[in-house]
Amino acid sequence: MAGAKNHKxxxxxxxRNRVFCFLILVLAAACAPSAAGGPTRAPSPAPTQSPISxxxxxxxxxxxxxxxxxxxxxxxxxxxILFAVGAGDQVVGRDSISDYPDRAKTLSDVGGGFGAINxxxxxxxxxxxxxxxxxxxxxxxxxxxxxxLNVFYLKNPLSLDDMYHNLATVARLVGHEAExxxxxxxxxxxxxxxxxxxxxxxxxxxxxxxxxxxxPNAPWTSGPGTFIDVLLTQAGGKNxxxxxxxxxxxxSVEKLLTENPDYILLGDFTYGGVTPQQVAARPGWxxxxxxxxxxxxxxxxxxxxxxGPRLVDGLEALAKLLHPDLFKTTP
Numbered sequence: 081m082a083g084a085k086n087h088k089x090x091x092x093x094x095x096r097n098r099v100f101c102f103l104i105l106v107l108a109a110a111c112a113p114s115a116a117g118g119p120t121r122a123p124s125p126a127p128t129q130s131p132i133s134x135x136x137x138x139x140x141x142x143x144x145x146x147x148x149x150x151x152x153x154x155x156x157x158x159x160x161i162l163f164a165v166g167a168g169d170q171v172v173g174r175d176s177i178s179d180y181p182d183r184a185k186t187l188s189d190v191g192g193g194f195g196a197i198n199x200x201x202x203x204x205x206x207x208x209x210x211x212x213x214x215x216x217x218x219x220x221x222x223x224x225x226x227x228x229l230n231v232f233y234l235k236n237p238l239s240l241d242d243m244y245h246n247l248a249t250v251a252r253l254v255g256h257e258a259e260x261x262x263x264x265x266x267x268x269x270x271x272x273x274x275x276x277x278x279x280x281x282x283x284x285x286x287x288x289x290x291x292x293x294x295x296p297n298a299p300w301t302s303g304p305g306t307f308i309d310v311l312l313t314q315a316g317g318k319n320x321x322x323x324x325x326x327x328x329x330x331x332s333v334e335k336l337l338t339e340n341p342d343y344i345l346l347g348d349f350t351y352g353g354v355t356p357q358q359v360a361a362r363p364g365w366x367x368x369x370x371x372x373x374x375x376x377x378x379x380x381x382x383x384x385x386x387x388g389p390r391l392v393d394g395l396e397a398l399a400k401l402l403h404p405d406l407f408k409t410t411p
Contacts, residue, residue: 147255
């Protein structure tokens with residue numbers, strides 16, 4: 081009998097006909113007491129899952145009948161979040177810039193990443209969720225919604241607590257809440273381990289974080305309120321760009337010579353390939369103390385510019401770079 085894997089009916093001689101005997105056996109089985117002493121009951125149906133209803137960063141409310149199974153990510157941070165919360169197997173497409181983890185590079189490229197998105201390719205992937213963020217222009221979001229696609233716009237976080245909230249939000253959309261709770265607790269513990277060492281420092285080195293040196297006489301850096309600013313502070317440093325009047329700005333060589341930062345970190349190594357040797361060869365930069373003391377270092381900008389869980393990796397890397405003595409391991 082189909083579905084009765086571990087039950088065998090004992091064959092009994094029938095004096096009249098087999099159909100009659102079979103019916104008697106079925107009725108007897110239905111009335112037999114269960115192991116708990118009561119009649120056998122049909123299993124209860126699984127509870128119906130409640131729809132997921134969330135409001136995104138554009139104040140649009142998205143309702144999903146069940147966690148998304150086919151997701152397209154339109155930003156590197158979203159891609160990293162999806163894989164971090166355990167939904168990597170549910171991601172079917174990603175933007176052109178997404179390159180972490182390595183598995184992400186094998187996914188279908190749908191454009192975006194500051195450029196135009198390939199709408200036809202997105203539609204062909206049959207996503208039940210498209211995860212956008214602030215690098216996705218609102219008009220692109222609207223165009224996708226006009227095609228009756230589910231789009232959720234994840235607003236960039238302004239703090240680590242906001243980042244944890246984004247993790248939890250994505251986890252709910254894709255059905256990975258339990259493991260994401262554990263991930264968030266682990267990230268918080270790692271942050272606490274760093275700040276416990278750096279919060280009591282009496283001296284904090286000044287740091288110039290270089291983002292773009294297309295004009296080497298006035299390179300771009302990160303100002304107040306950015307994650308670079310926040311993480312440098314938590315790592316036990318002082319961001320030289322904090323004195324700027326905006327989140328991003330240029331700083332002249334004359335200003336750098338006046339401030340004379342203790343460290344220079346080259347975030348533009350990540351995409352521009354800028355090296356400490358190139359910095360030392362710039363006119364006037366040899367007078368900087370950081371250059372003379374060989375405290376000019378390349379740095380993986382992705383760790384501090386993509387607002388996902390690797391921000392904690394960035395915090396740890398910065399703290400160990402600025403205060404190696406605090407993080408020496410005992411043999």
